[in-house]
Every structure is written in structure tokens, then in C-alpha cells.
Amino acid sequence: MVPYDQETIVALATPPGVGALSVLRISGESLVPFYKQLTKTSPKIRFAAFCKLHHPETGEVLDEVVATYFKSPKSFTGEDMIEISCHGGEVVQNNIIAAILDGGARLAKPGEFSFRAYMNGKMDLLQAEAVASLIASKSTYSTKVGLYHLDGRVSRQLMNIKSQVIDLLAVLENELNFSEEEIDATSLDEIASRIKLLRNEVSAIVNASSFGRQIFSGVRVVLFGKPNSGKSSLFNALLGYDRAIVSSTPGTTRDTVEAWIELEGLPVCLIDTAGMWESGDYLDNLGIAKTKSELDKADLCLLVDEDDPTLIQADHMKIPVILIRSKCDIDQQVSQSNGVVRVSSKTQLGIKDLLTHLSTYCTKVTERSENNSFAVMTTRRQRTLLGDAHGVLSEALKQTSENIGTDIVASTLRQFIVCVQDIVGEIPNENIMETVFSEFCIGK
């Protein structure tokens, strides 16, 4: 993990390369002297000053810039910060960065700015992760949700649930602390009904969060069907370019192939798979195992068949399925059948239709998360923990119904609190911090 060493760090905050302007960030313990060296003026707090930027040692003028000084703790990192907007172009940027390094700063490591912000209590882990998701976000929509996290609202919602659990726990603990003679006990029914209410609140976030996964990690759409049914061809047609190998030999695709498109602001991952059938070939079977595991992770299945897809048994499928009749250019006479999308990868027939179906699905995802006012968990870590937290409340409910001692129920509720603390990073846990901050790129 990045050590918190208090050194002055610098990095480019805007994407490298050409642009009209570039923004550089410097963060460190006390930067007033450094600001003076660089600009030959005294800083005004949070004031964007138009000035000349000097080399801190030689005094040479490097560029005309806008420099803003932020005083600790009211800055992104919680330290003193200087933000410099300079002219775009790598030469200027590199010159300025080199000068700042000469002045005693060092290059920031990936995630170091956010890491310092976390360390200085400027953001909790949820917010830090939101920054990471923003950086990694593949689509427009996820940016919106990421910003919501950054705002700290999700943390607040969770903390509110946590404090309600603490209230309930206080009741239980109080009763455990005194003997039967001293204090009247709350009925298990009442405790159960309070737990139920809390579990509903957590459920709401859990449900929204499966959309959260779709928003940030993408909607996973698997192409599935018999060998040679035209899956890879359809995959290429949807992408608009040839990504998968197509051939007339059944069993061409063995490993799965993934590609991304964006629909309705959401990242969508298309997954081409090996067909499903009995085979003695070891490699084929391997491909089938992979297909099965892809189906387990998927949100949506495109079931492709050149004859009648409705005849294929798909009852075991736990996810929504779109039935597709492929190669419709060959036999144009095939009758329309209900709920089946007719396509031809050769003539592009029905491809738009299919994309519309997919878009509709994506719109539903965003709508449902909007109804949940964006309170979604963005990373797998958060979702797993929140799932745990939900499970813990269910366990507590079960315990109250089984008449198990309140010492045990109380212990279970304490477990819930730890789950929430873990989600927002209240308990220092190196492993979590390491993974969270390793997903960053430099400058954040």
C-alpha cells in the first residue's frame, strides 16, 4: 500500500496528451512557501490567480497559468493543495512537472490523492471507491451514480440504518445488564418486528445494488444455443465489426469471447459462447463448462436457433431470455411466431429490433436504480458485505422466532454493525484499503 509519508506530491489531473488546458495538482503539508517560490506572489485562499509560473530554483518563467491555493483542511486531500491550470501540450506539462519535482515534490502514486483524502477523513471508503469507479467507469450513466456516492449520501443512508440497529441493541443490552427483577423485558415479537423493518431497508439497497453491479460492471448478455446456430455471426453483427471467428464447422467457438457496447448510457458486455451439446471431446466439454458459468453470472440470455427457438428447453434458466431465430435470410417463408425475434446476420434483418430489445432492458435497469435514488453499492466488495449484512438480519430474525437467548441475538446484531463499518471503512483493514486504492490511476 501507499505509505502516508507527508511528502509533497504532484500529478497531472487531466488526461495526458493534447488539450487546450491541463490541470496539475500538488498536495503537501504546508505549501505556502512553495506557492511563493512558484509564483513570486503570496497565495489567497481559494482564489484563482492568473500569474507567471517560475522554476523554483532558477526562477525561469515556464508558462502563464492560473494557480489556486487551498488551505488545509479545506481541500480535496485535506492537506494544503495547489492547483495549476497551464497550457495544454506535453512539452509545457512536462517542463512544469519537472520544475515542481526540482522544487522537492515527488510524483504521486496511483490513488495517492484519494488515499490522503481518506486518511484525512475527507471521504470514507465508499466515497473513495466511488472515485475509483468513476475513473474506471465505462459508461455515462455510471458517472452519475459515482457522483452520488462522492456526495456521501449512500454512507449516510447506511449509517442511519446502523444507528437504528444500535438503538435496538441498546434495548437488548440494557435488559441483559439487569436481572429479571430490576427491569421488564421487551417481547421477542417486538424485537422481531423492529428487525424486520430494518431488514426491509437493507433489502431496498441490496435490490438496487444488483443494478449497481450492472451500472458499474456492465449488463452481461450471453449468446447461447446449439453449435453452428449462428451465435458468433450475431455477436459480430451486434458489435458492428468482426470480433469472433465464424465458420461452417460446428464447434468453432470454444473459449468465450467478450466485447463491450454502450446502450442507454450503460455498459453492456456481450459474451459469445460455445454451443451446448453432448460431446466426448474434452475441449468441447471444457467450453460447455465455461458457458454454464457464464450463464450463472449473466443478466440476460440470447437464445439463438436456426429452427424454432421455442422448442429448446430453457426452463432451467434463472435469468430473462430473448428467443432468436437466426439465418432468416435463408427461408424467408418462416412464419412469425410470438415472442421470437427474427434476425439475419447476413442481411442485418432484425438486428435493430434486437438492439431495441436490449435497450429496453437497460432502460429498466436505470429506471429501477433511479427509483431507489441511486443508493446502490458500486463495487463487488460493497455488494458482498451488504449481502452479508442482510443475511445477518435474517439470521437474527430466525433466532427471535426460535426463542434463542437474547445474548445470541445481540451478538448477531453486533455482527451487522461490523458489516456496515466494513462497508464504509470505519475499521482500518489493510486488505480492503489496498484493493480499493490499487484501482486508482495517478492524479486522483
Add this chain to the structure above:
Amino acid sequence: MKSQPTIVIAGCGHAGIEAAWAAANIGVKVIIVTMDTNAVARLSCNPAIGGLGKGHLVKEIDALGGIMGRAADICGIQFKTLNKSKGRAVWSLRAQIDKHQYPHFVSECLISHKNIQLVEGEVVDFSVDNLRITTAILRDGSRINTNAIVVCSGTFLNGIIHIGNAQYPAGRIGERPSVGLTHSIVNHGFTMSRLKTGTPPRLLSESVDWDLAALAHGDVNPRPFSVLTKRPFAPENIPCYIVDTNKAVHELLEDNLSKSAMYSGKISGAGPRYCPSIEDKIVRFKSRQSHQLFLEPEWRGSNQIYVNGFSTSMPANVQLNALRQIPALRNVEFIRPGYAIEYDYFPTSQLKSTLETKRIDGLYFAGQLNGTSGYEEAASQGLIAGANAAIKTMGGDPFVLGRHEAYIGVLIDDLITKDIHEPYRMFTSSAEHRLSLRSDNAGSRLTAKGYNAGIVSNKQLKIQEQFDNEVSELKLGCKKLKTQINGTSLSLYELIKRPERGIINDVEGRKLSGKYSSDAIFTAETDIKYEGYVNIENARVGKLKKLDGIKIPPTFDYYKLTSLSSESRERLSIIKPETLGQASRLAGVRPADIGVLAVYLQSSS
């Protein structure tokens, strides 16, 4: 020849006793200096030992070779397990004690120990050399050269008794306060503060109309506190009595609130919230029509009756009139009215987890002067302080119990990390490992550890090992036994996990358990019932335990960590926690700052 290392124990209350005992068992020479050798082991307040949370402490003291459990078994006149309607982890034993016999028994134990010398006197000062204790100085001017002093002065330091408007200096009713020692300690840079606690009136037995009070017996077949107590355990079961307060009592007290020492603002120290005075209860629980009072005999055949639940600092005549509103107490007479006592205590953030002060080597504090209340809390601290004082002079590793190992560990960690604004009392809810820290498994948790530290006898270790073997054999037996339930076959082990099922409910189980002690059966059964939950608890708290393993050097400069919030930095540099775990539990230190410290300590080591 090098002389035997010496330790001075200042004060022979419940803390001093266990401190002396543990240190003497380790093998140092122990000189107990106490103000009145006839007042050793006095039960200053209620005639009872144990109770919720406190019963756990007594079991642990016993598991660590202490005196309290054994003494309570011998001097107990009624035993009762409290909280039986709740889970077994919070069951707690309480015993009514014969207040005359108890001090007698304990004094005999102490005096007959070859390493203990009991001296009457008052420690008023001490000398240090290079911040290390060298000498204890008594009021009469005599000096005792010593490696350590364990101060166990209870409620005596600058004690003031309040009864209504009257107040006078005293350490306890009928005893002088200790004056001077506080001054010496404060002169060495310690901070002190004031606390108060109260005790109810004592009634003359003949004046109570016993026919109008309800009988309250103890358990018929109680289990004793100590593993050393002979089985079968068949103590006396002398009854207590219950009466209820009523509207007339409450009104009378309310009308006179201004005369209560506490409510009129005469006492500056904070009182215990958990053992509130009757005037406190009436103000705070206005909706309650009545409060239960227990009338407890103070010794066998006692004419002196303790009114449990009626602690007060009202003037004597108000107390008396209020009680006389209760039918059974219509003609009641006092032997002594209730009173409150106010005394000096030293905020415990000044202590290490061995109860040695951070400031002066060889100076230890234990008991009520650490802001706790209760015999059991005092005794627990005494044991730890005494053991460590002795171990340090012998050059061994500190004897510290973790929060996951014992209530004693929780108690001491709470003391050194939490701000205490009112007397601290042990509660089961303070233990995050509550499900594994049960009363019945105290020996299994602690005895071997105590033996290694030199405070547990070989004899006790053997008894404990025998018990532990029985428990594991029983558990194994339950795994092997198959029984039928509603047509399905499962092991007895699985069956027992269900609520309301036990080893002896089952025919096969009864056969299996025949040759084992009822204690072992109880513990085996409870282990099985709690196993799954304990595992979850351990996984949850294990994370925190790791922080306790990260040491912070005592010289650590928090000011060079500029990223700490100024509030955290200030707290940390005043308190100087020994580990990151302690730091994380300090009030007023932000979790994010602990993250910073964690990273810093690890990257710099």
C-alpha cells in the same frame, strides 16, 4: 546475598487482598500496610458477592488462583444464579455473604501465607529515584524499602461522608480517611478527580414486621464459585425478604429532594448511574409506581438488615419516615442510616494495562481509587496489579488478559481507554466476546495461563485439567451418539444445539453422562449450544484483535503526524496508548486517524 524482592500493598480491601495473594504466590515478599488490621476484607456495602457481570469476575478471579471465590463459597449463606430466563452466557452467580465470617476467613488466609506480612499503618508518601519507586513512607515516619507499591486505598483518600446536610471526613463509616497520599501522588504530576457512592440504611431486625414481607430463597442446588470448593456443595439457604415501595414513599422523598446531599449539590463527585440512589430512581423513573427492596441479613442470625435498593443520602429522619410508609416497615428502627461517601480517584488513562502508572515505575493503582465500584471489580484489578508488580521485579513478561480472554481483560482495557465520569461497574454488555466469556468456562479459559504466570497452584491446575478432559470426552461422546427425532437420525451433538434440549433430556445422553460431574455436563452442553455462534463472534472480533498486536512506542511523537485531526492528536499524545487496539478504542479518536496511524506504524517499522 541478594535480598528477596519486596512489594508494598497500601490498603487491605478487596483489591489489596488479591494483589497481596497473587504477588506472594509468585514468590516475592509482600508487606501489606493497612490502616486498621481489624478492618481487613470488610464488605463496606452490601452483604453479597457476585451478581450480573460481577459473578463472571469472581469466577475468573478464582480461575486465576484468587481468594474471593473460595471465601464466598465458605461464607455464603444463600446462592442464586441470576438471569436464568436469558441465554447461558449471561447467567451469573450471586451469594449472600456472612459479613462477619468473610473478613475472618480472608485474614486467616493472608496471615498464614509465608510470604505475606500484615502491618497496621498508613502510606502517606513514597520516594522515587529516577522515576522508579524506592520507598514507601508511613504516617508514623517509618520507611519501607520496596520494589513496588500497589495502592489499593478504596474510598479512603480524602473521603467525606454525607448524611443529609451533615458531612464529615471518613474513609468508611466508623473509619478515618487517608489524607496525604493524594497530595504526594499529585505532586508527581498525576491528575485526580472526585467520585461518590452511597450505601443504604441498616435496619434493626426486631423492628420489621416480617409477616408482611415476601420470602425470597436462593437456589436449591447451587453451583459454587470456586473449583477448589468440595462437591457436593450444600450451603445454607437463608432467606431474604422483599418489600415494595409505594406512592407514599415516593411522595415523601420527592418533597424532601432539596435535603438530599446529592440533589442539593453538596457532593461534587459523580455517582453511579447503575446503582442509583432511591431519590435518583424516583426522579428518573417517574412512571414506576413502585420499586422492589430486598431486606438482606448481614450475617447469620444478624439483627442488622441491609435494605438493597434503598441507597440514599437523605437526612436520617427523611429516610426513616419514607421507609415507614411501607407496611412491613411501619415501626422500623435504624441501626444506622444510609450515607454517601465522596473520595479521590485517579483517571485511569494514566495507567498501563498492567495497572502500573505510565509515569512512575513500580507504582500501581488498583480498586476503587481507579474509579470503579464494587468488591469484584476491585479484586480483579488487585490480582492483575499484584501479579504484575511481582512479575516485573522478577523480570518476567507482563501478565495481561485480552478483551477476548476475560471480563477482567475487558474491565482493565475499558479503564485505560474510556473516559470514566461515573463509577465503573462490570456489565456483560461491555464484552464483545460475551458468548465465549461465560462463567462456567472461566477455568478452561484462564487457569493454565495463571499457572504459567505463577499465580495458580499445581493442585488447581490438575483439577482444571481433569474438568477439561471430562468436557472434551463428553462432547466427543455426543458426536458419536445417534438418536432418533421425528423419524430422522442425527447425533446427540446436533440435537443439543436446539433450544430446550440437553444431554440428560435424552435417554442415551443420560447413560453417557452418568460418570461425569454435573459441572462438566453443563459446560459440555453449553459449549455445544454456543459453538456456532462463538465462531461467528470470533471471526467478527478477530479483526479488532489484530490491532491489539500492533505496539506503539511510548515515545511516539504524534505531532509529527500532521494529518491526524488535532483532537485525536491531543488525546493520543496525552494518553499514549500502548497498542493500536487501545488507540482505536479511545473516545474522541476518529477511525480515519487510526487508519493513518496503522499505515504509519507499519510503514515505519
